[in-house]
Amino acid sequence: MANFLKFLRPAIFSEKKIFLITKNMTSNVDIKDMRQPYKHKNEAFLEEHLVSREPFKQFESWFNEACKCETIIEPNAMCIATSTREGMPACRMVLLKEFGKNGFKFFTNYGSRKGSELVISVENPFAALMFYWEPLNRSIRIEGSVQKMSVEECTDYFHSRPKSSQIAACVSPQSEVIPSRQFLIDRELELLNKYAHDQVPKPEKWGGFIVAPTSFEFWQGQTTRMHDRIRFRLKKDEEICDNVLVHEGEDGWVYERLAP
Template sequence: LQGGSRGATGRVSGEESRWGGTTGRVRGGLGGGGARGSAFEEKHLASFDPIKQFAMWFEEAMRCPSIGEANAMCLATCTRDGRPSARMVLLKGFSQDGFRFFTNHESRKGKELDSNPLASVVFYWEPLNRQVRIEGSVERLPEEESEHYFHSRPRSSQIGAVVSRQSTVIPDREYLRKKNTELEELYREGTVPKPAYWGGYILKPDVVEFWQGQTNRLHDRIVFRHLRDATAPTGLMTHKGEGNWVYERLAP
C-alpha cells in the first residue's frame, strides 16, 4: 500500500514484470477517501486524539455499503526470537483503554502473545482507500469480561469454540463434525461453559497511523505516538495532540 511503484493506470513496471507477476491490472489508480481525490491534511483531523479520530473513520467504514466487515483487522504477532505471523480477527470493541478482540489462548497467536506481548493490527478499508495501523502491548481481559462476551455469542459459536482446540492438528473435517454433534447433544438443555483456553485481549496503543490513499501515490500519512512522559523532547515537525499524544506527517 505505502509507496507502491505502479502508476495510476495500474500497469506493471519492467522492474516488477521480471518476477513473472501479473498483479498490475488488479486495480487502477487510487482516489481519495470519502471525497474522492481529496487530501487528508492535519486540518481535516476530527480530533487530536487518535482514538477519537479512529472512531470517526470506523463509523464511516461501518456505514459504507461496500465494506462487509469494517471491524476485520489483521493481527500481527511475533515469537520471542522474532518470527512473525499474521491473521485476520474481528475487533469487538474499543475505547481509550485500547482495542479488544477474543480468541483461543492456545492458538499460535495466543502463545505468541504470552511470550511477546507486543503486537500490531491493521484495518484496510479499500472502498474508502483508508488504512489504520496500530501498535502497542497486549494484555488479557479479565475473566468475567471474557465470560460475559462468550455467553452473548450465538449458541453455535459457543459450541464451536469448545469444539476447536485452535491450531492443533486434527485427522480430518469429519472429526470436527462428529465432536460438534456430540456437544450439541450434550448441551441441548444446559449452558455451554466457556473453555478456560478461550478469552479476550486488549491492545493498548502507543502508535496509531492513519493512511489515506491518493491517485498520484502521494499518499497521506499522519502518525500519532503516545509519550510516557508528556515533557519528553520532540522534533520541530512534531505537534502536540491531546493528552500525552503527539502527531507527525510521514512521507508516503
C-alpha cells in the same frame, strides 16, 4: 465459463487478466498492471481534517465512516500481527469487538498460535493491528502491548454469542493439527447433545485480549501515490514539540506526518 466469470471481480474483467488467471499456472503470473485509482489530489487528508488531536476519536470517526459505507461488509475485521520472542512474525484476521481509551478488544483461543505468542511473559506481548477499508482508500495501523481480558468479561461475552459459536469454540483446538473435518463434526454433535438443555461452559483456553495502543497511523491513498500518513504516538518524557515535524496533541499524544 460464463457462470464462472460472473463471480470474478470487475477489476479483473479485462480479457488479458482473465487469460492470466485461467491459463495453466506453470510460470509466474505477471500482474504488474493491476492498479486501482485512489483519491484525487484535491481530496488529500490534511492535519486540519483531524477531528481530534488524540487518536481514539480520530479512529472512531474513520470507523463510523467505514460502518456507513455499504460496500464494507465487516468494518471491524482487522489483521493482527504477532511474533515469537525470537522475532518470527505471523499475521491473521480477527474481529474487533470493542474499542475505547483503554484499548482494542478481540476474542480468540489462548492456545492458538497467536494466543501462545501473546501470552504474557511467555512470548512477546506486543501486537500490531491493521484495518483496511478498500472503498474508502483508507487504512489504520495500531501498535501496542497486549493483555488478557478478565475471565468474567470473557465469560459474559462467550454466553452472548450464538450457541453454535459457543459449541464451535469448545470443539476447536485452534491452530492444532487435526485428522479431518469429520473430527470436528463428531465433537460438535457430541457437545450439541451434551448441552442441548444446558448452558455451554466457556472453555478455559477461550478468551479475549486487549491491545493498549502506543501508536496509530491514519493512511489515505492518493492515485498519484503521494499518500497521506498521519501518525499519533505517545509523547516521550520531556519531549518538545517543534510544531514543524512533531505537533502537540491531546491526552499525552503527539502527531506527525510520515512520508508515503
